[in-house]
Amino acid sequence: MTTTHPHTLSPEQLATFGEELDAIRQRVLADLGAADADYIRRVVKAQRGFEVAGRALFYVPPAWPLAVAALSVSKILDNMEIGHNVMHGQYDWMGDPGLNSRMFEWDTMAPSENWKYGHNYVHHTYTNIVGKDRDIGYGILRMDEDQEWHPYYLGNPLYAFLLMTFFEWGVALHDLEVDELVAGRRTWAENRQIAARIWRKVRKQTFKDYVLFPALTGPLFPLTFAGNVVANLVRNVWAFNIIFCGHFPSGVATFSMEECEDETRGHWYYRQLLGSANITGSRLMHVMSGNLSHQIEHHLFPDLPARRYPEIAEEVREICERYDLPYNQGPLHKQLASVAGKIFRMALPPRRKTAEPVAPLAETPAAA
Amino acid sequence: MGLAQTLLRSRAVAALATPHPVDRYLELVNPMWAVQEVRAVVTGVRRETGGEHPVTTLVLQPTPTWRGHRAGQHVQVGVELPGIATRLTRVFTISSAASAPGEKITLTIRAHDHRDGRPSVSRHLATAAEPGTVLHLSQAMGDFTLPVSPATPGIDPLLFITGGSGITPAMSMLRTLLRDGYDGRAGRPVMFLHYARSADDQIFAGELAAIAAADNDVTVHLRHGHQLFNEPDLRRTVPGYRDTDTWVCGPGGLVDLVRAAYPDASPARAGRLRVEFFKPPASAGSGSAEGDVTFARAGRAAANTGASLLEQAEVLGLRPPSGCRMGICFSCTARKTEGTVRNVVTGVESSMPDEDIQICVSSPVGDCVVDL
Structure with a gap:
């Protein structure tokens, strides 16, 4: 175990820290109501609007860039502010089947059923525990010192680029845990259902975007086809970047399985806080990221409606100051640069002596 | 709407909308457009009784997705109450005669009290629903139904025993029989025994009086006030009741009393007694690990x-x-x-x-x- 956390809390501190965060949660839960419902319905309406507009504008060849833009926005909203958040159960309290975590399916290759297991359960419960959280490098990349280096990882930047380009496919295949399969720790039998779901979803998604809608535009087939490819690509690149900024900027801590055994609620909160990073930016940026720009708040309260994260963030920052805990945030370009640096650094074997002074924490509060 | 419905329900349109159901798009244009879900708009409101717990009949026009119902069935009704963004779902029995797909139905609803500060869906529907209100419905469900259809009328007598708003499924069955040509020549006596708190609380009073007066084989017995169900009264009113197909619907207390009057149903009588009752949510003190x-x-x-x-x-x-x-x-x-x-x-x-x-x-x- 090489990771050390410079900002440790005593068990008593962890307990009160947990209580303070629980109190925020209770308060917001009690306050959920019409404003939250109206908000998500407005976003859904906007997303459907962009989608219909995008599909329609492909009939007007000069408007091709507009069509692609509208469809890209539609897919980003669908996946992030709507899909990701709805499937977290953030709006289950509304009792609306259209916004229910068990019913919702999103406009991307990954079937919701598979994704909810890998994301809501594995990633959100075991966040940043090396060896448990499969989102650390997604079984493809080396994103942490504690992942043992291997010559395979020389390709780290290339793999990251490919994962970004084909992100929706990567997310879909992620749940097959192919690396575990190769290592013999997982059997094909365990994957049968998961694979069947992927196959069903992929068929429908591919048919819609690459056959049906292009065919409906008749002679414009190639243009529409290309437009749909680009819209999916735009969404892939954007989602990949936002998500990588959530856990991989430098300063974000990882944890060992030992230190998370019999974990208290306070320590769980502590781990979520130290294991996530925020992106500062405009309101539009927050909406387009599905408020995952508030990754810290999302990880503390994954089932609270994401539109509440900005207001919660102020309280969380205040609590962090009192407990002298780092609150990792920065503008998009800075967090991206930090992530890119890590992707390249991790491609190379660790240098023995300088054994990576974990987390240059000093740089993080600068952007507050 | 015929062609449009067929088109909208087609696999091609579903493939275009995937992964979202087509209804997710249609509802944004008009909540009464649907290809899978069922919604209904209130087209009429009739006050049945007044007082502290008024009873109201809502006439509903469902979307074409409504598959119809058999008399005695119930439906889940989802509604958003003002000030609460949560859709609450409750079950209500359909009070109108059996419906064909897409046909209008009625719900007859008694306004219950708010419980533990929680809003009452029944009170909202019974007192605040107005023409134009849109409700979310399930398809009809439930097996508390008449097993006979107009095409295969039985000849066995029928007995309905109901209390309070438990009258609704029996009323649906009675209305279905009468609508489908049931009259005095059918040779199938129908006994309708109902318990209401008072004459003022009697639901469908006018219609029941008309049915009682008309030339049919339906006998209506209404019991008002503090008169509880009792076996001697039933024996006097319907001497061969134990061998009569009986439908019972009402509060738990009534159902228990009726059950006791039909002891050890012999195999020959098995299935004679059909029961449906409304279960109020059990409320228990906090922190206890009982039950x-x-x-x-x-x-x-x-x-x-x-x-x-x-x-x-x-x-x-x-x-x-x-x-x-x-x-x-x-x-x-x-x-x-x-x-x-x-x-x-x-x-x-x-x-x-x-x-x-x-x-x-x-x-x-x-x-x-x-x-x-």
Whole structure:
């Protein structure tokens, strides 16, 4: 175990820290109501609007860039502010089947059923525990010192680029845990259902975007086809970047399985806080990221409606100051640069002596 | 709408809308356009009785997706109450005669009190619904129905015993019989025995009086006031009642009394007595670990230990889907059909029937039934 956390809390501190965060949660839960419902319905309406507009504008060849833009926005909203958040159960309290975590399916290759297991359960419960959280490098990349280096990882930047380009496919295949399969720790039998779901979803998604809608535009087939490819690509690149900024900027801590055994609620909160990073930016940026720009708040309260994260963030920052805990945030370009640096650094074997002074924490509060 | 409906229901349109259901798009244009879900718009409101707990009949025009109902069936009604952004779902019996697909139906609803500060759906529907209000419906459900159709009329006598708003399914059956040509020459006596708190609380009073007066084989017996159901009265009114096909619907107390009057149903009489009753949500004090926990689908039950429902299910050998076991991942969400549960994280207790709960952080308070 090489990771050390410079900002440790005593068990008593962890307990009160947990209580303070629980109190925020209770308060917001009690306050959920019409404003939250109206908000998500407005976003859904906007997303459907962009989608219909995008599909329609492909009939007007000069408007091709507009069509692609509208469809890209539609897919980003669908996946992030709507899909990701709805499937977290953030709006289950509304009792609306259209916004229910068990019913919702999103406009991307990954079937919701598979994704909810890998994301809501594995990633959100075991966040940043090396060896448990499969989102650390997604079984493809080396994103942490504690992942043992291997010559395979020389390709780290290339793999990251490919994962970004084909992100929706990567997310879909992620749940097959192919690396575990190769290592013999997982059997094909365990994957049968998961694979069947992927196959069903992929068929429908591919048919819609690459056959049906292009065919409906008749002679414009190639243009529409290309437009749909680009819209999916735009969404892939954007989602990949936002998500990588959530856990991989430098300063974000990882944890060992030992230190998370019999974990208290306070320590769980502590781990979520130290294991996530925020992106500062405009309101539009927050909406387009599905408020995952508030990754810290999302990880503390994954089932609270994401539109509440900005207001919660102020309280969380205040609590962090009192407990002298780092609150990792920065503008998009800075967090991206930090992530890119890590992707390249991790491609190379660790240098023995300088054994990576974990987390240059000093740089993080600068952007507050 | 015929062609449009066919087109909108086609696989091609579904393939265009995927992964979202077509209804998710249509509802944004007009809530009464649907290809799968059922919604209904209120087209008429009739006050049946007044007083503290008024009863109102709502005439509903469902979307063309409504598949019709058999007399005696009920339907889930979802509605958003003002000031609460949560859609609440309750079950109401359809009071109109059997309907064909897309046909109008009526619901007859008594306004109940707000319980523990929670809003009452029935009170909202009975007092605030107005023409134009849109409700979310399920398809019709339930087996408390007449097994005969107009094409195969039985000749056995029928007996309906109902109390309070339990009159609605019996009324639906009676209306169906009369609408489908039932008259005095059918040779099939129908006895309608109803208990209401007072003459003022009598639902469908005018219609029942007209039915009683008309030339048919229907006898209507109305009992008002403090007169409880009792076996001697039933024996006097319907001498051969134990061998008569009987439908009973009403509050639990009435149902228990009627059941006692039909002792040890012999095989020959098995199935004579059909029962439906309204279960008020059981309310229990906080913190107690009393009562029984029932997992309906598995058919397993045990004494409540006070542990989370997930743990109690697992102790019984069930393996419901679950994940984080701390209330964040929603893998374990299941439907609680009856009883009160306490969320162990928030401490909030909830007694709403047919409610989706996270079983890993919900522990039962008293009797509880979960659809697992």
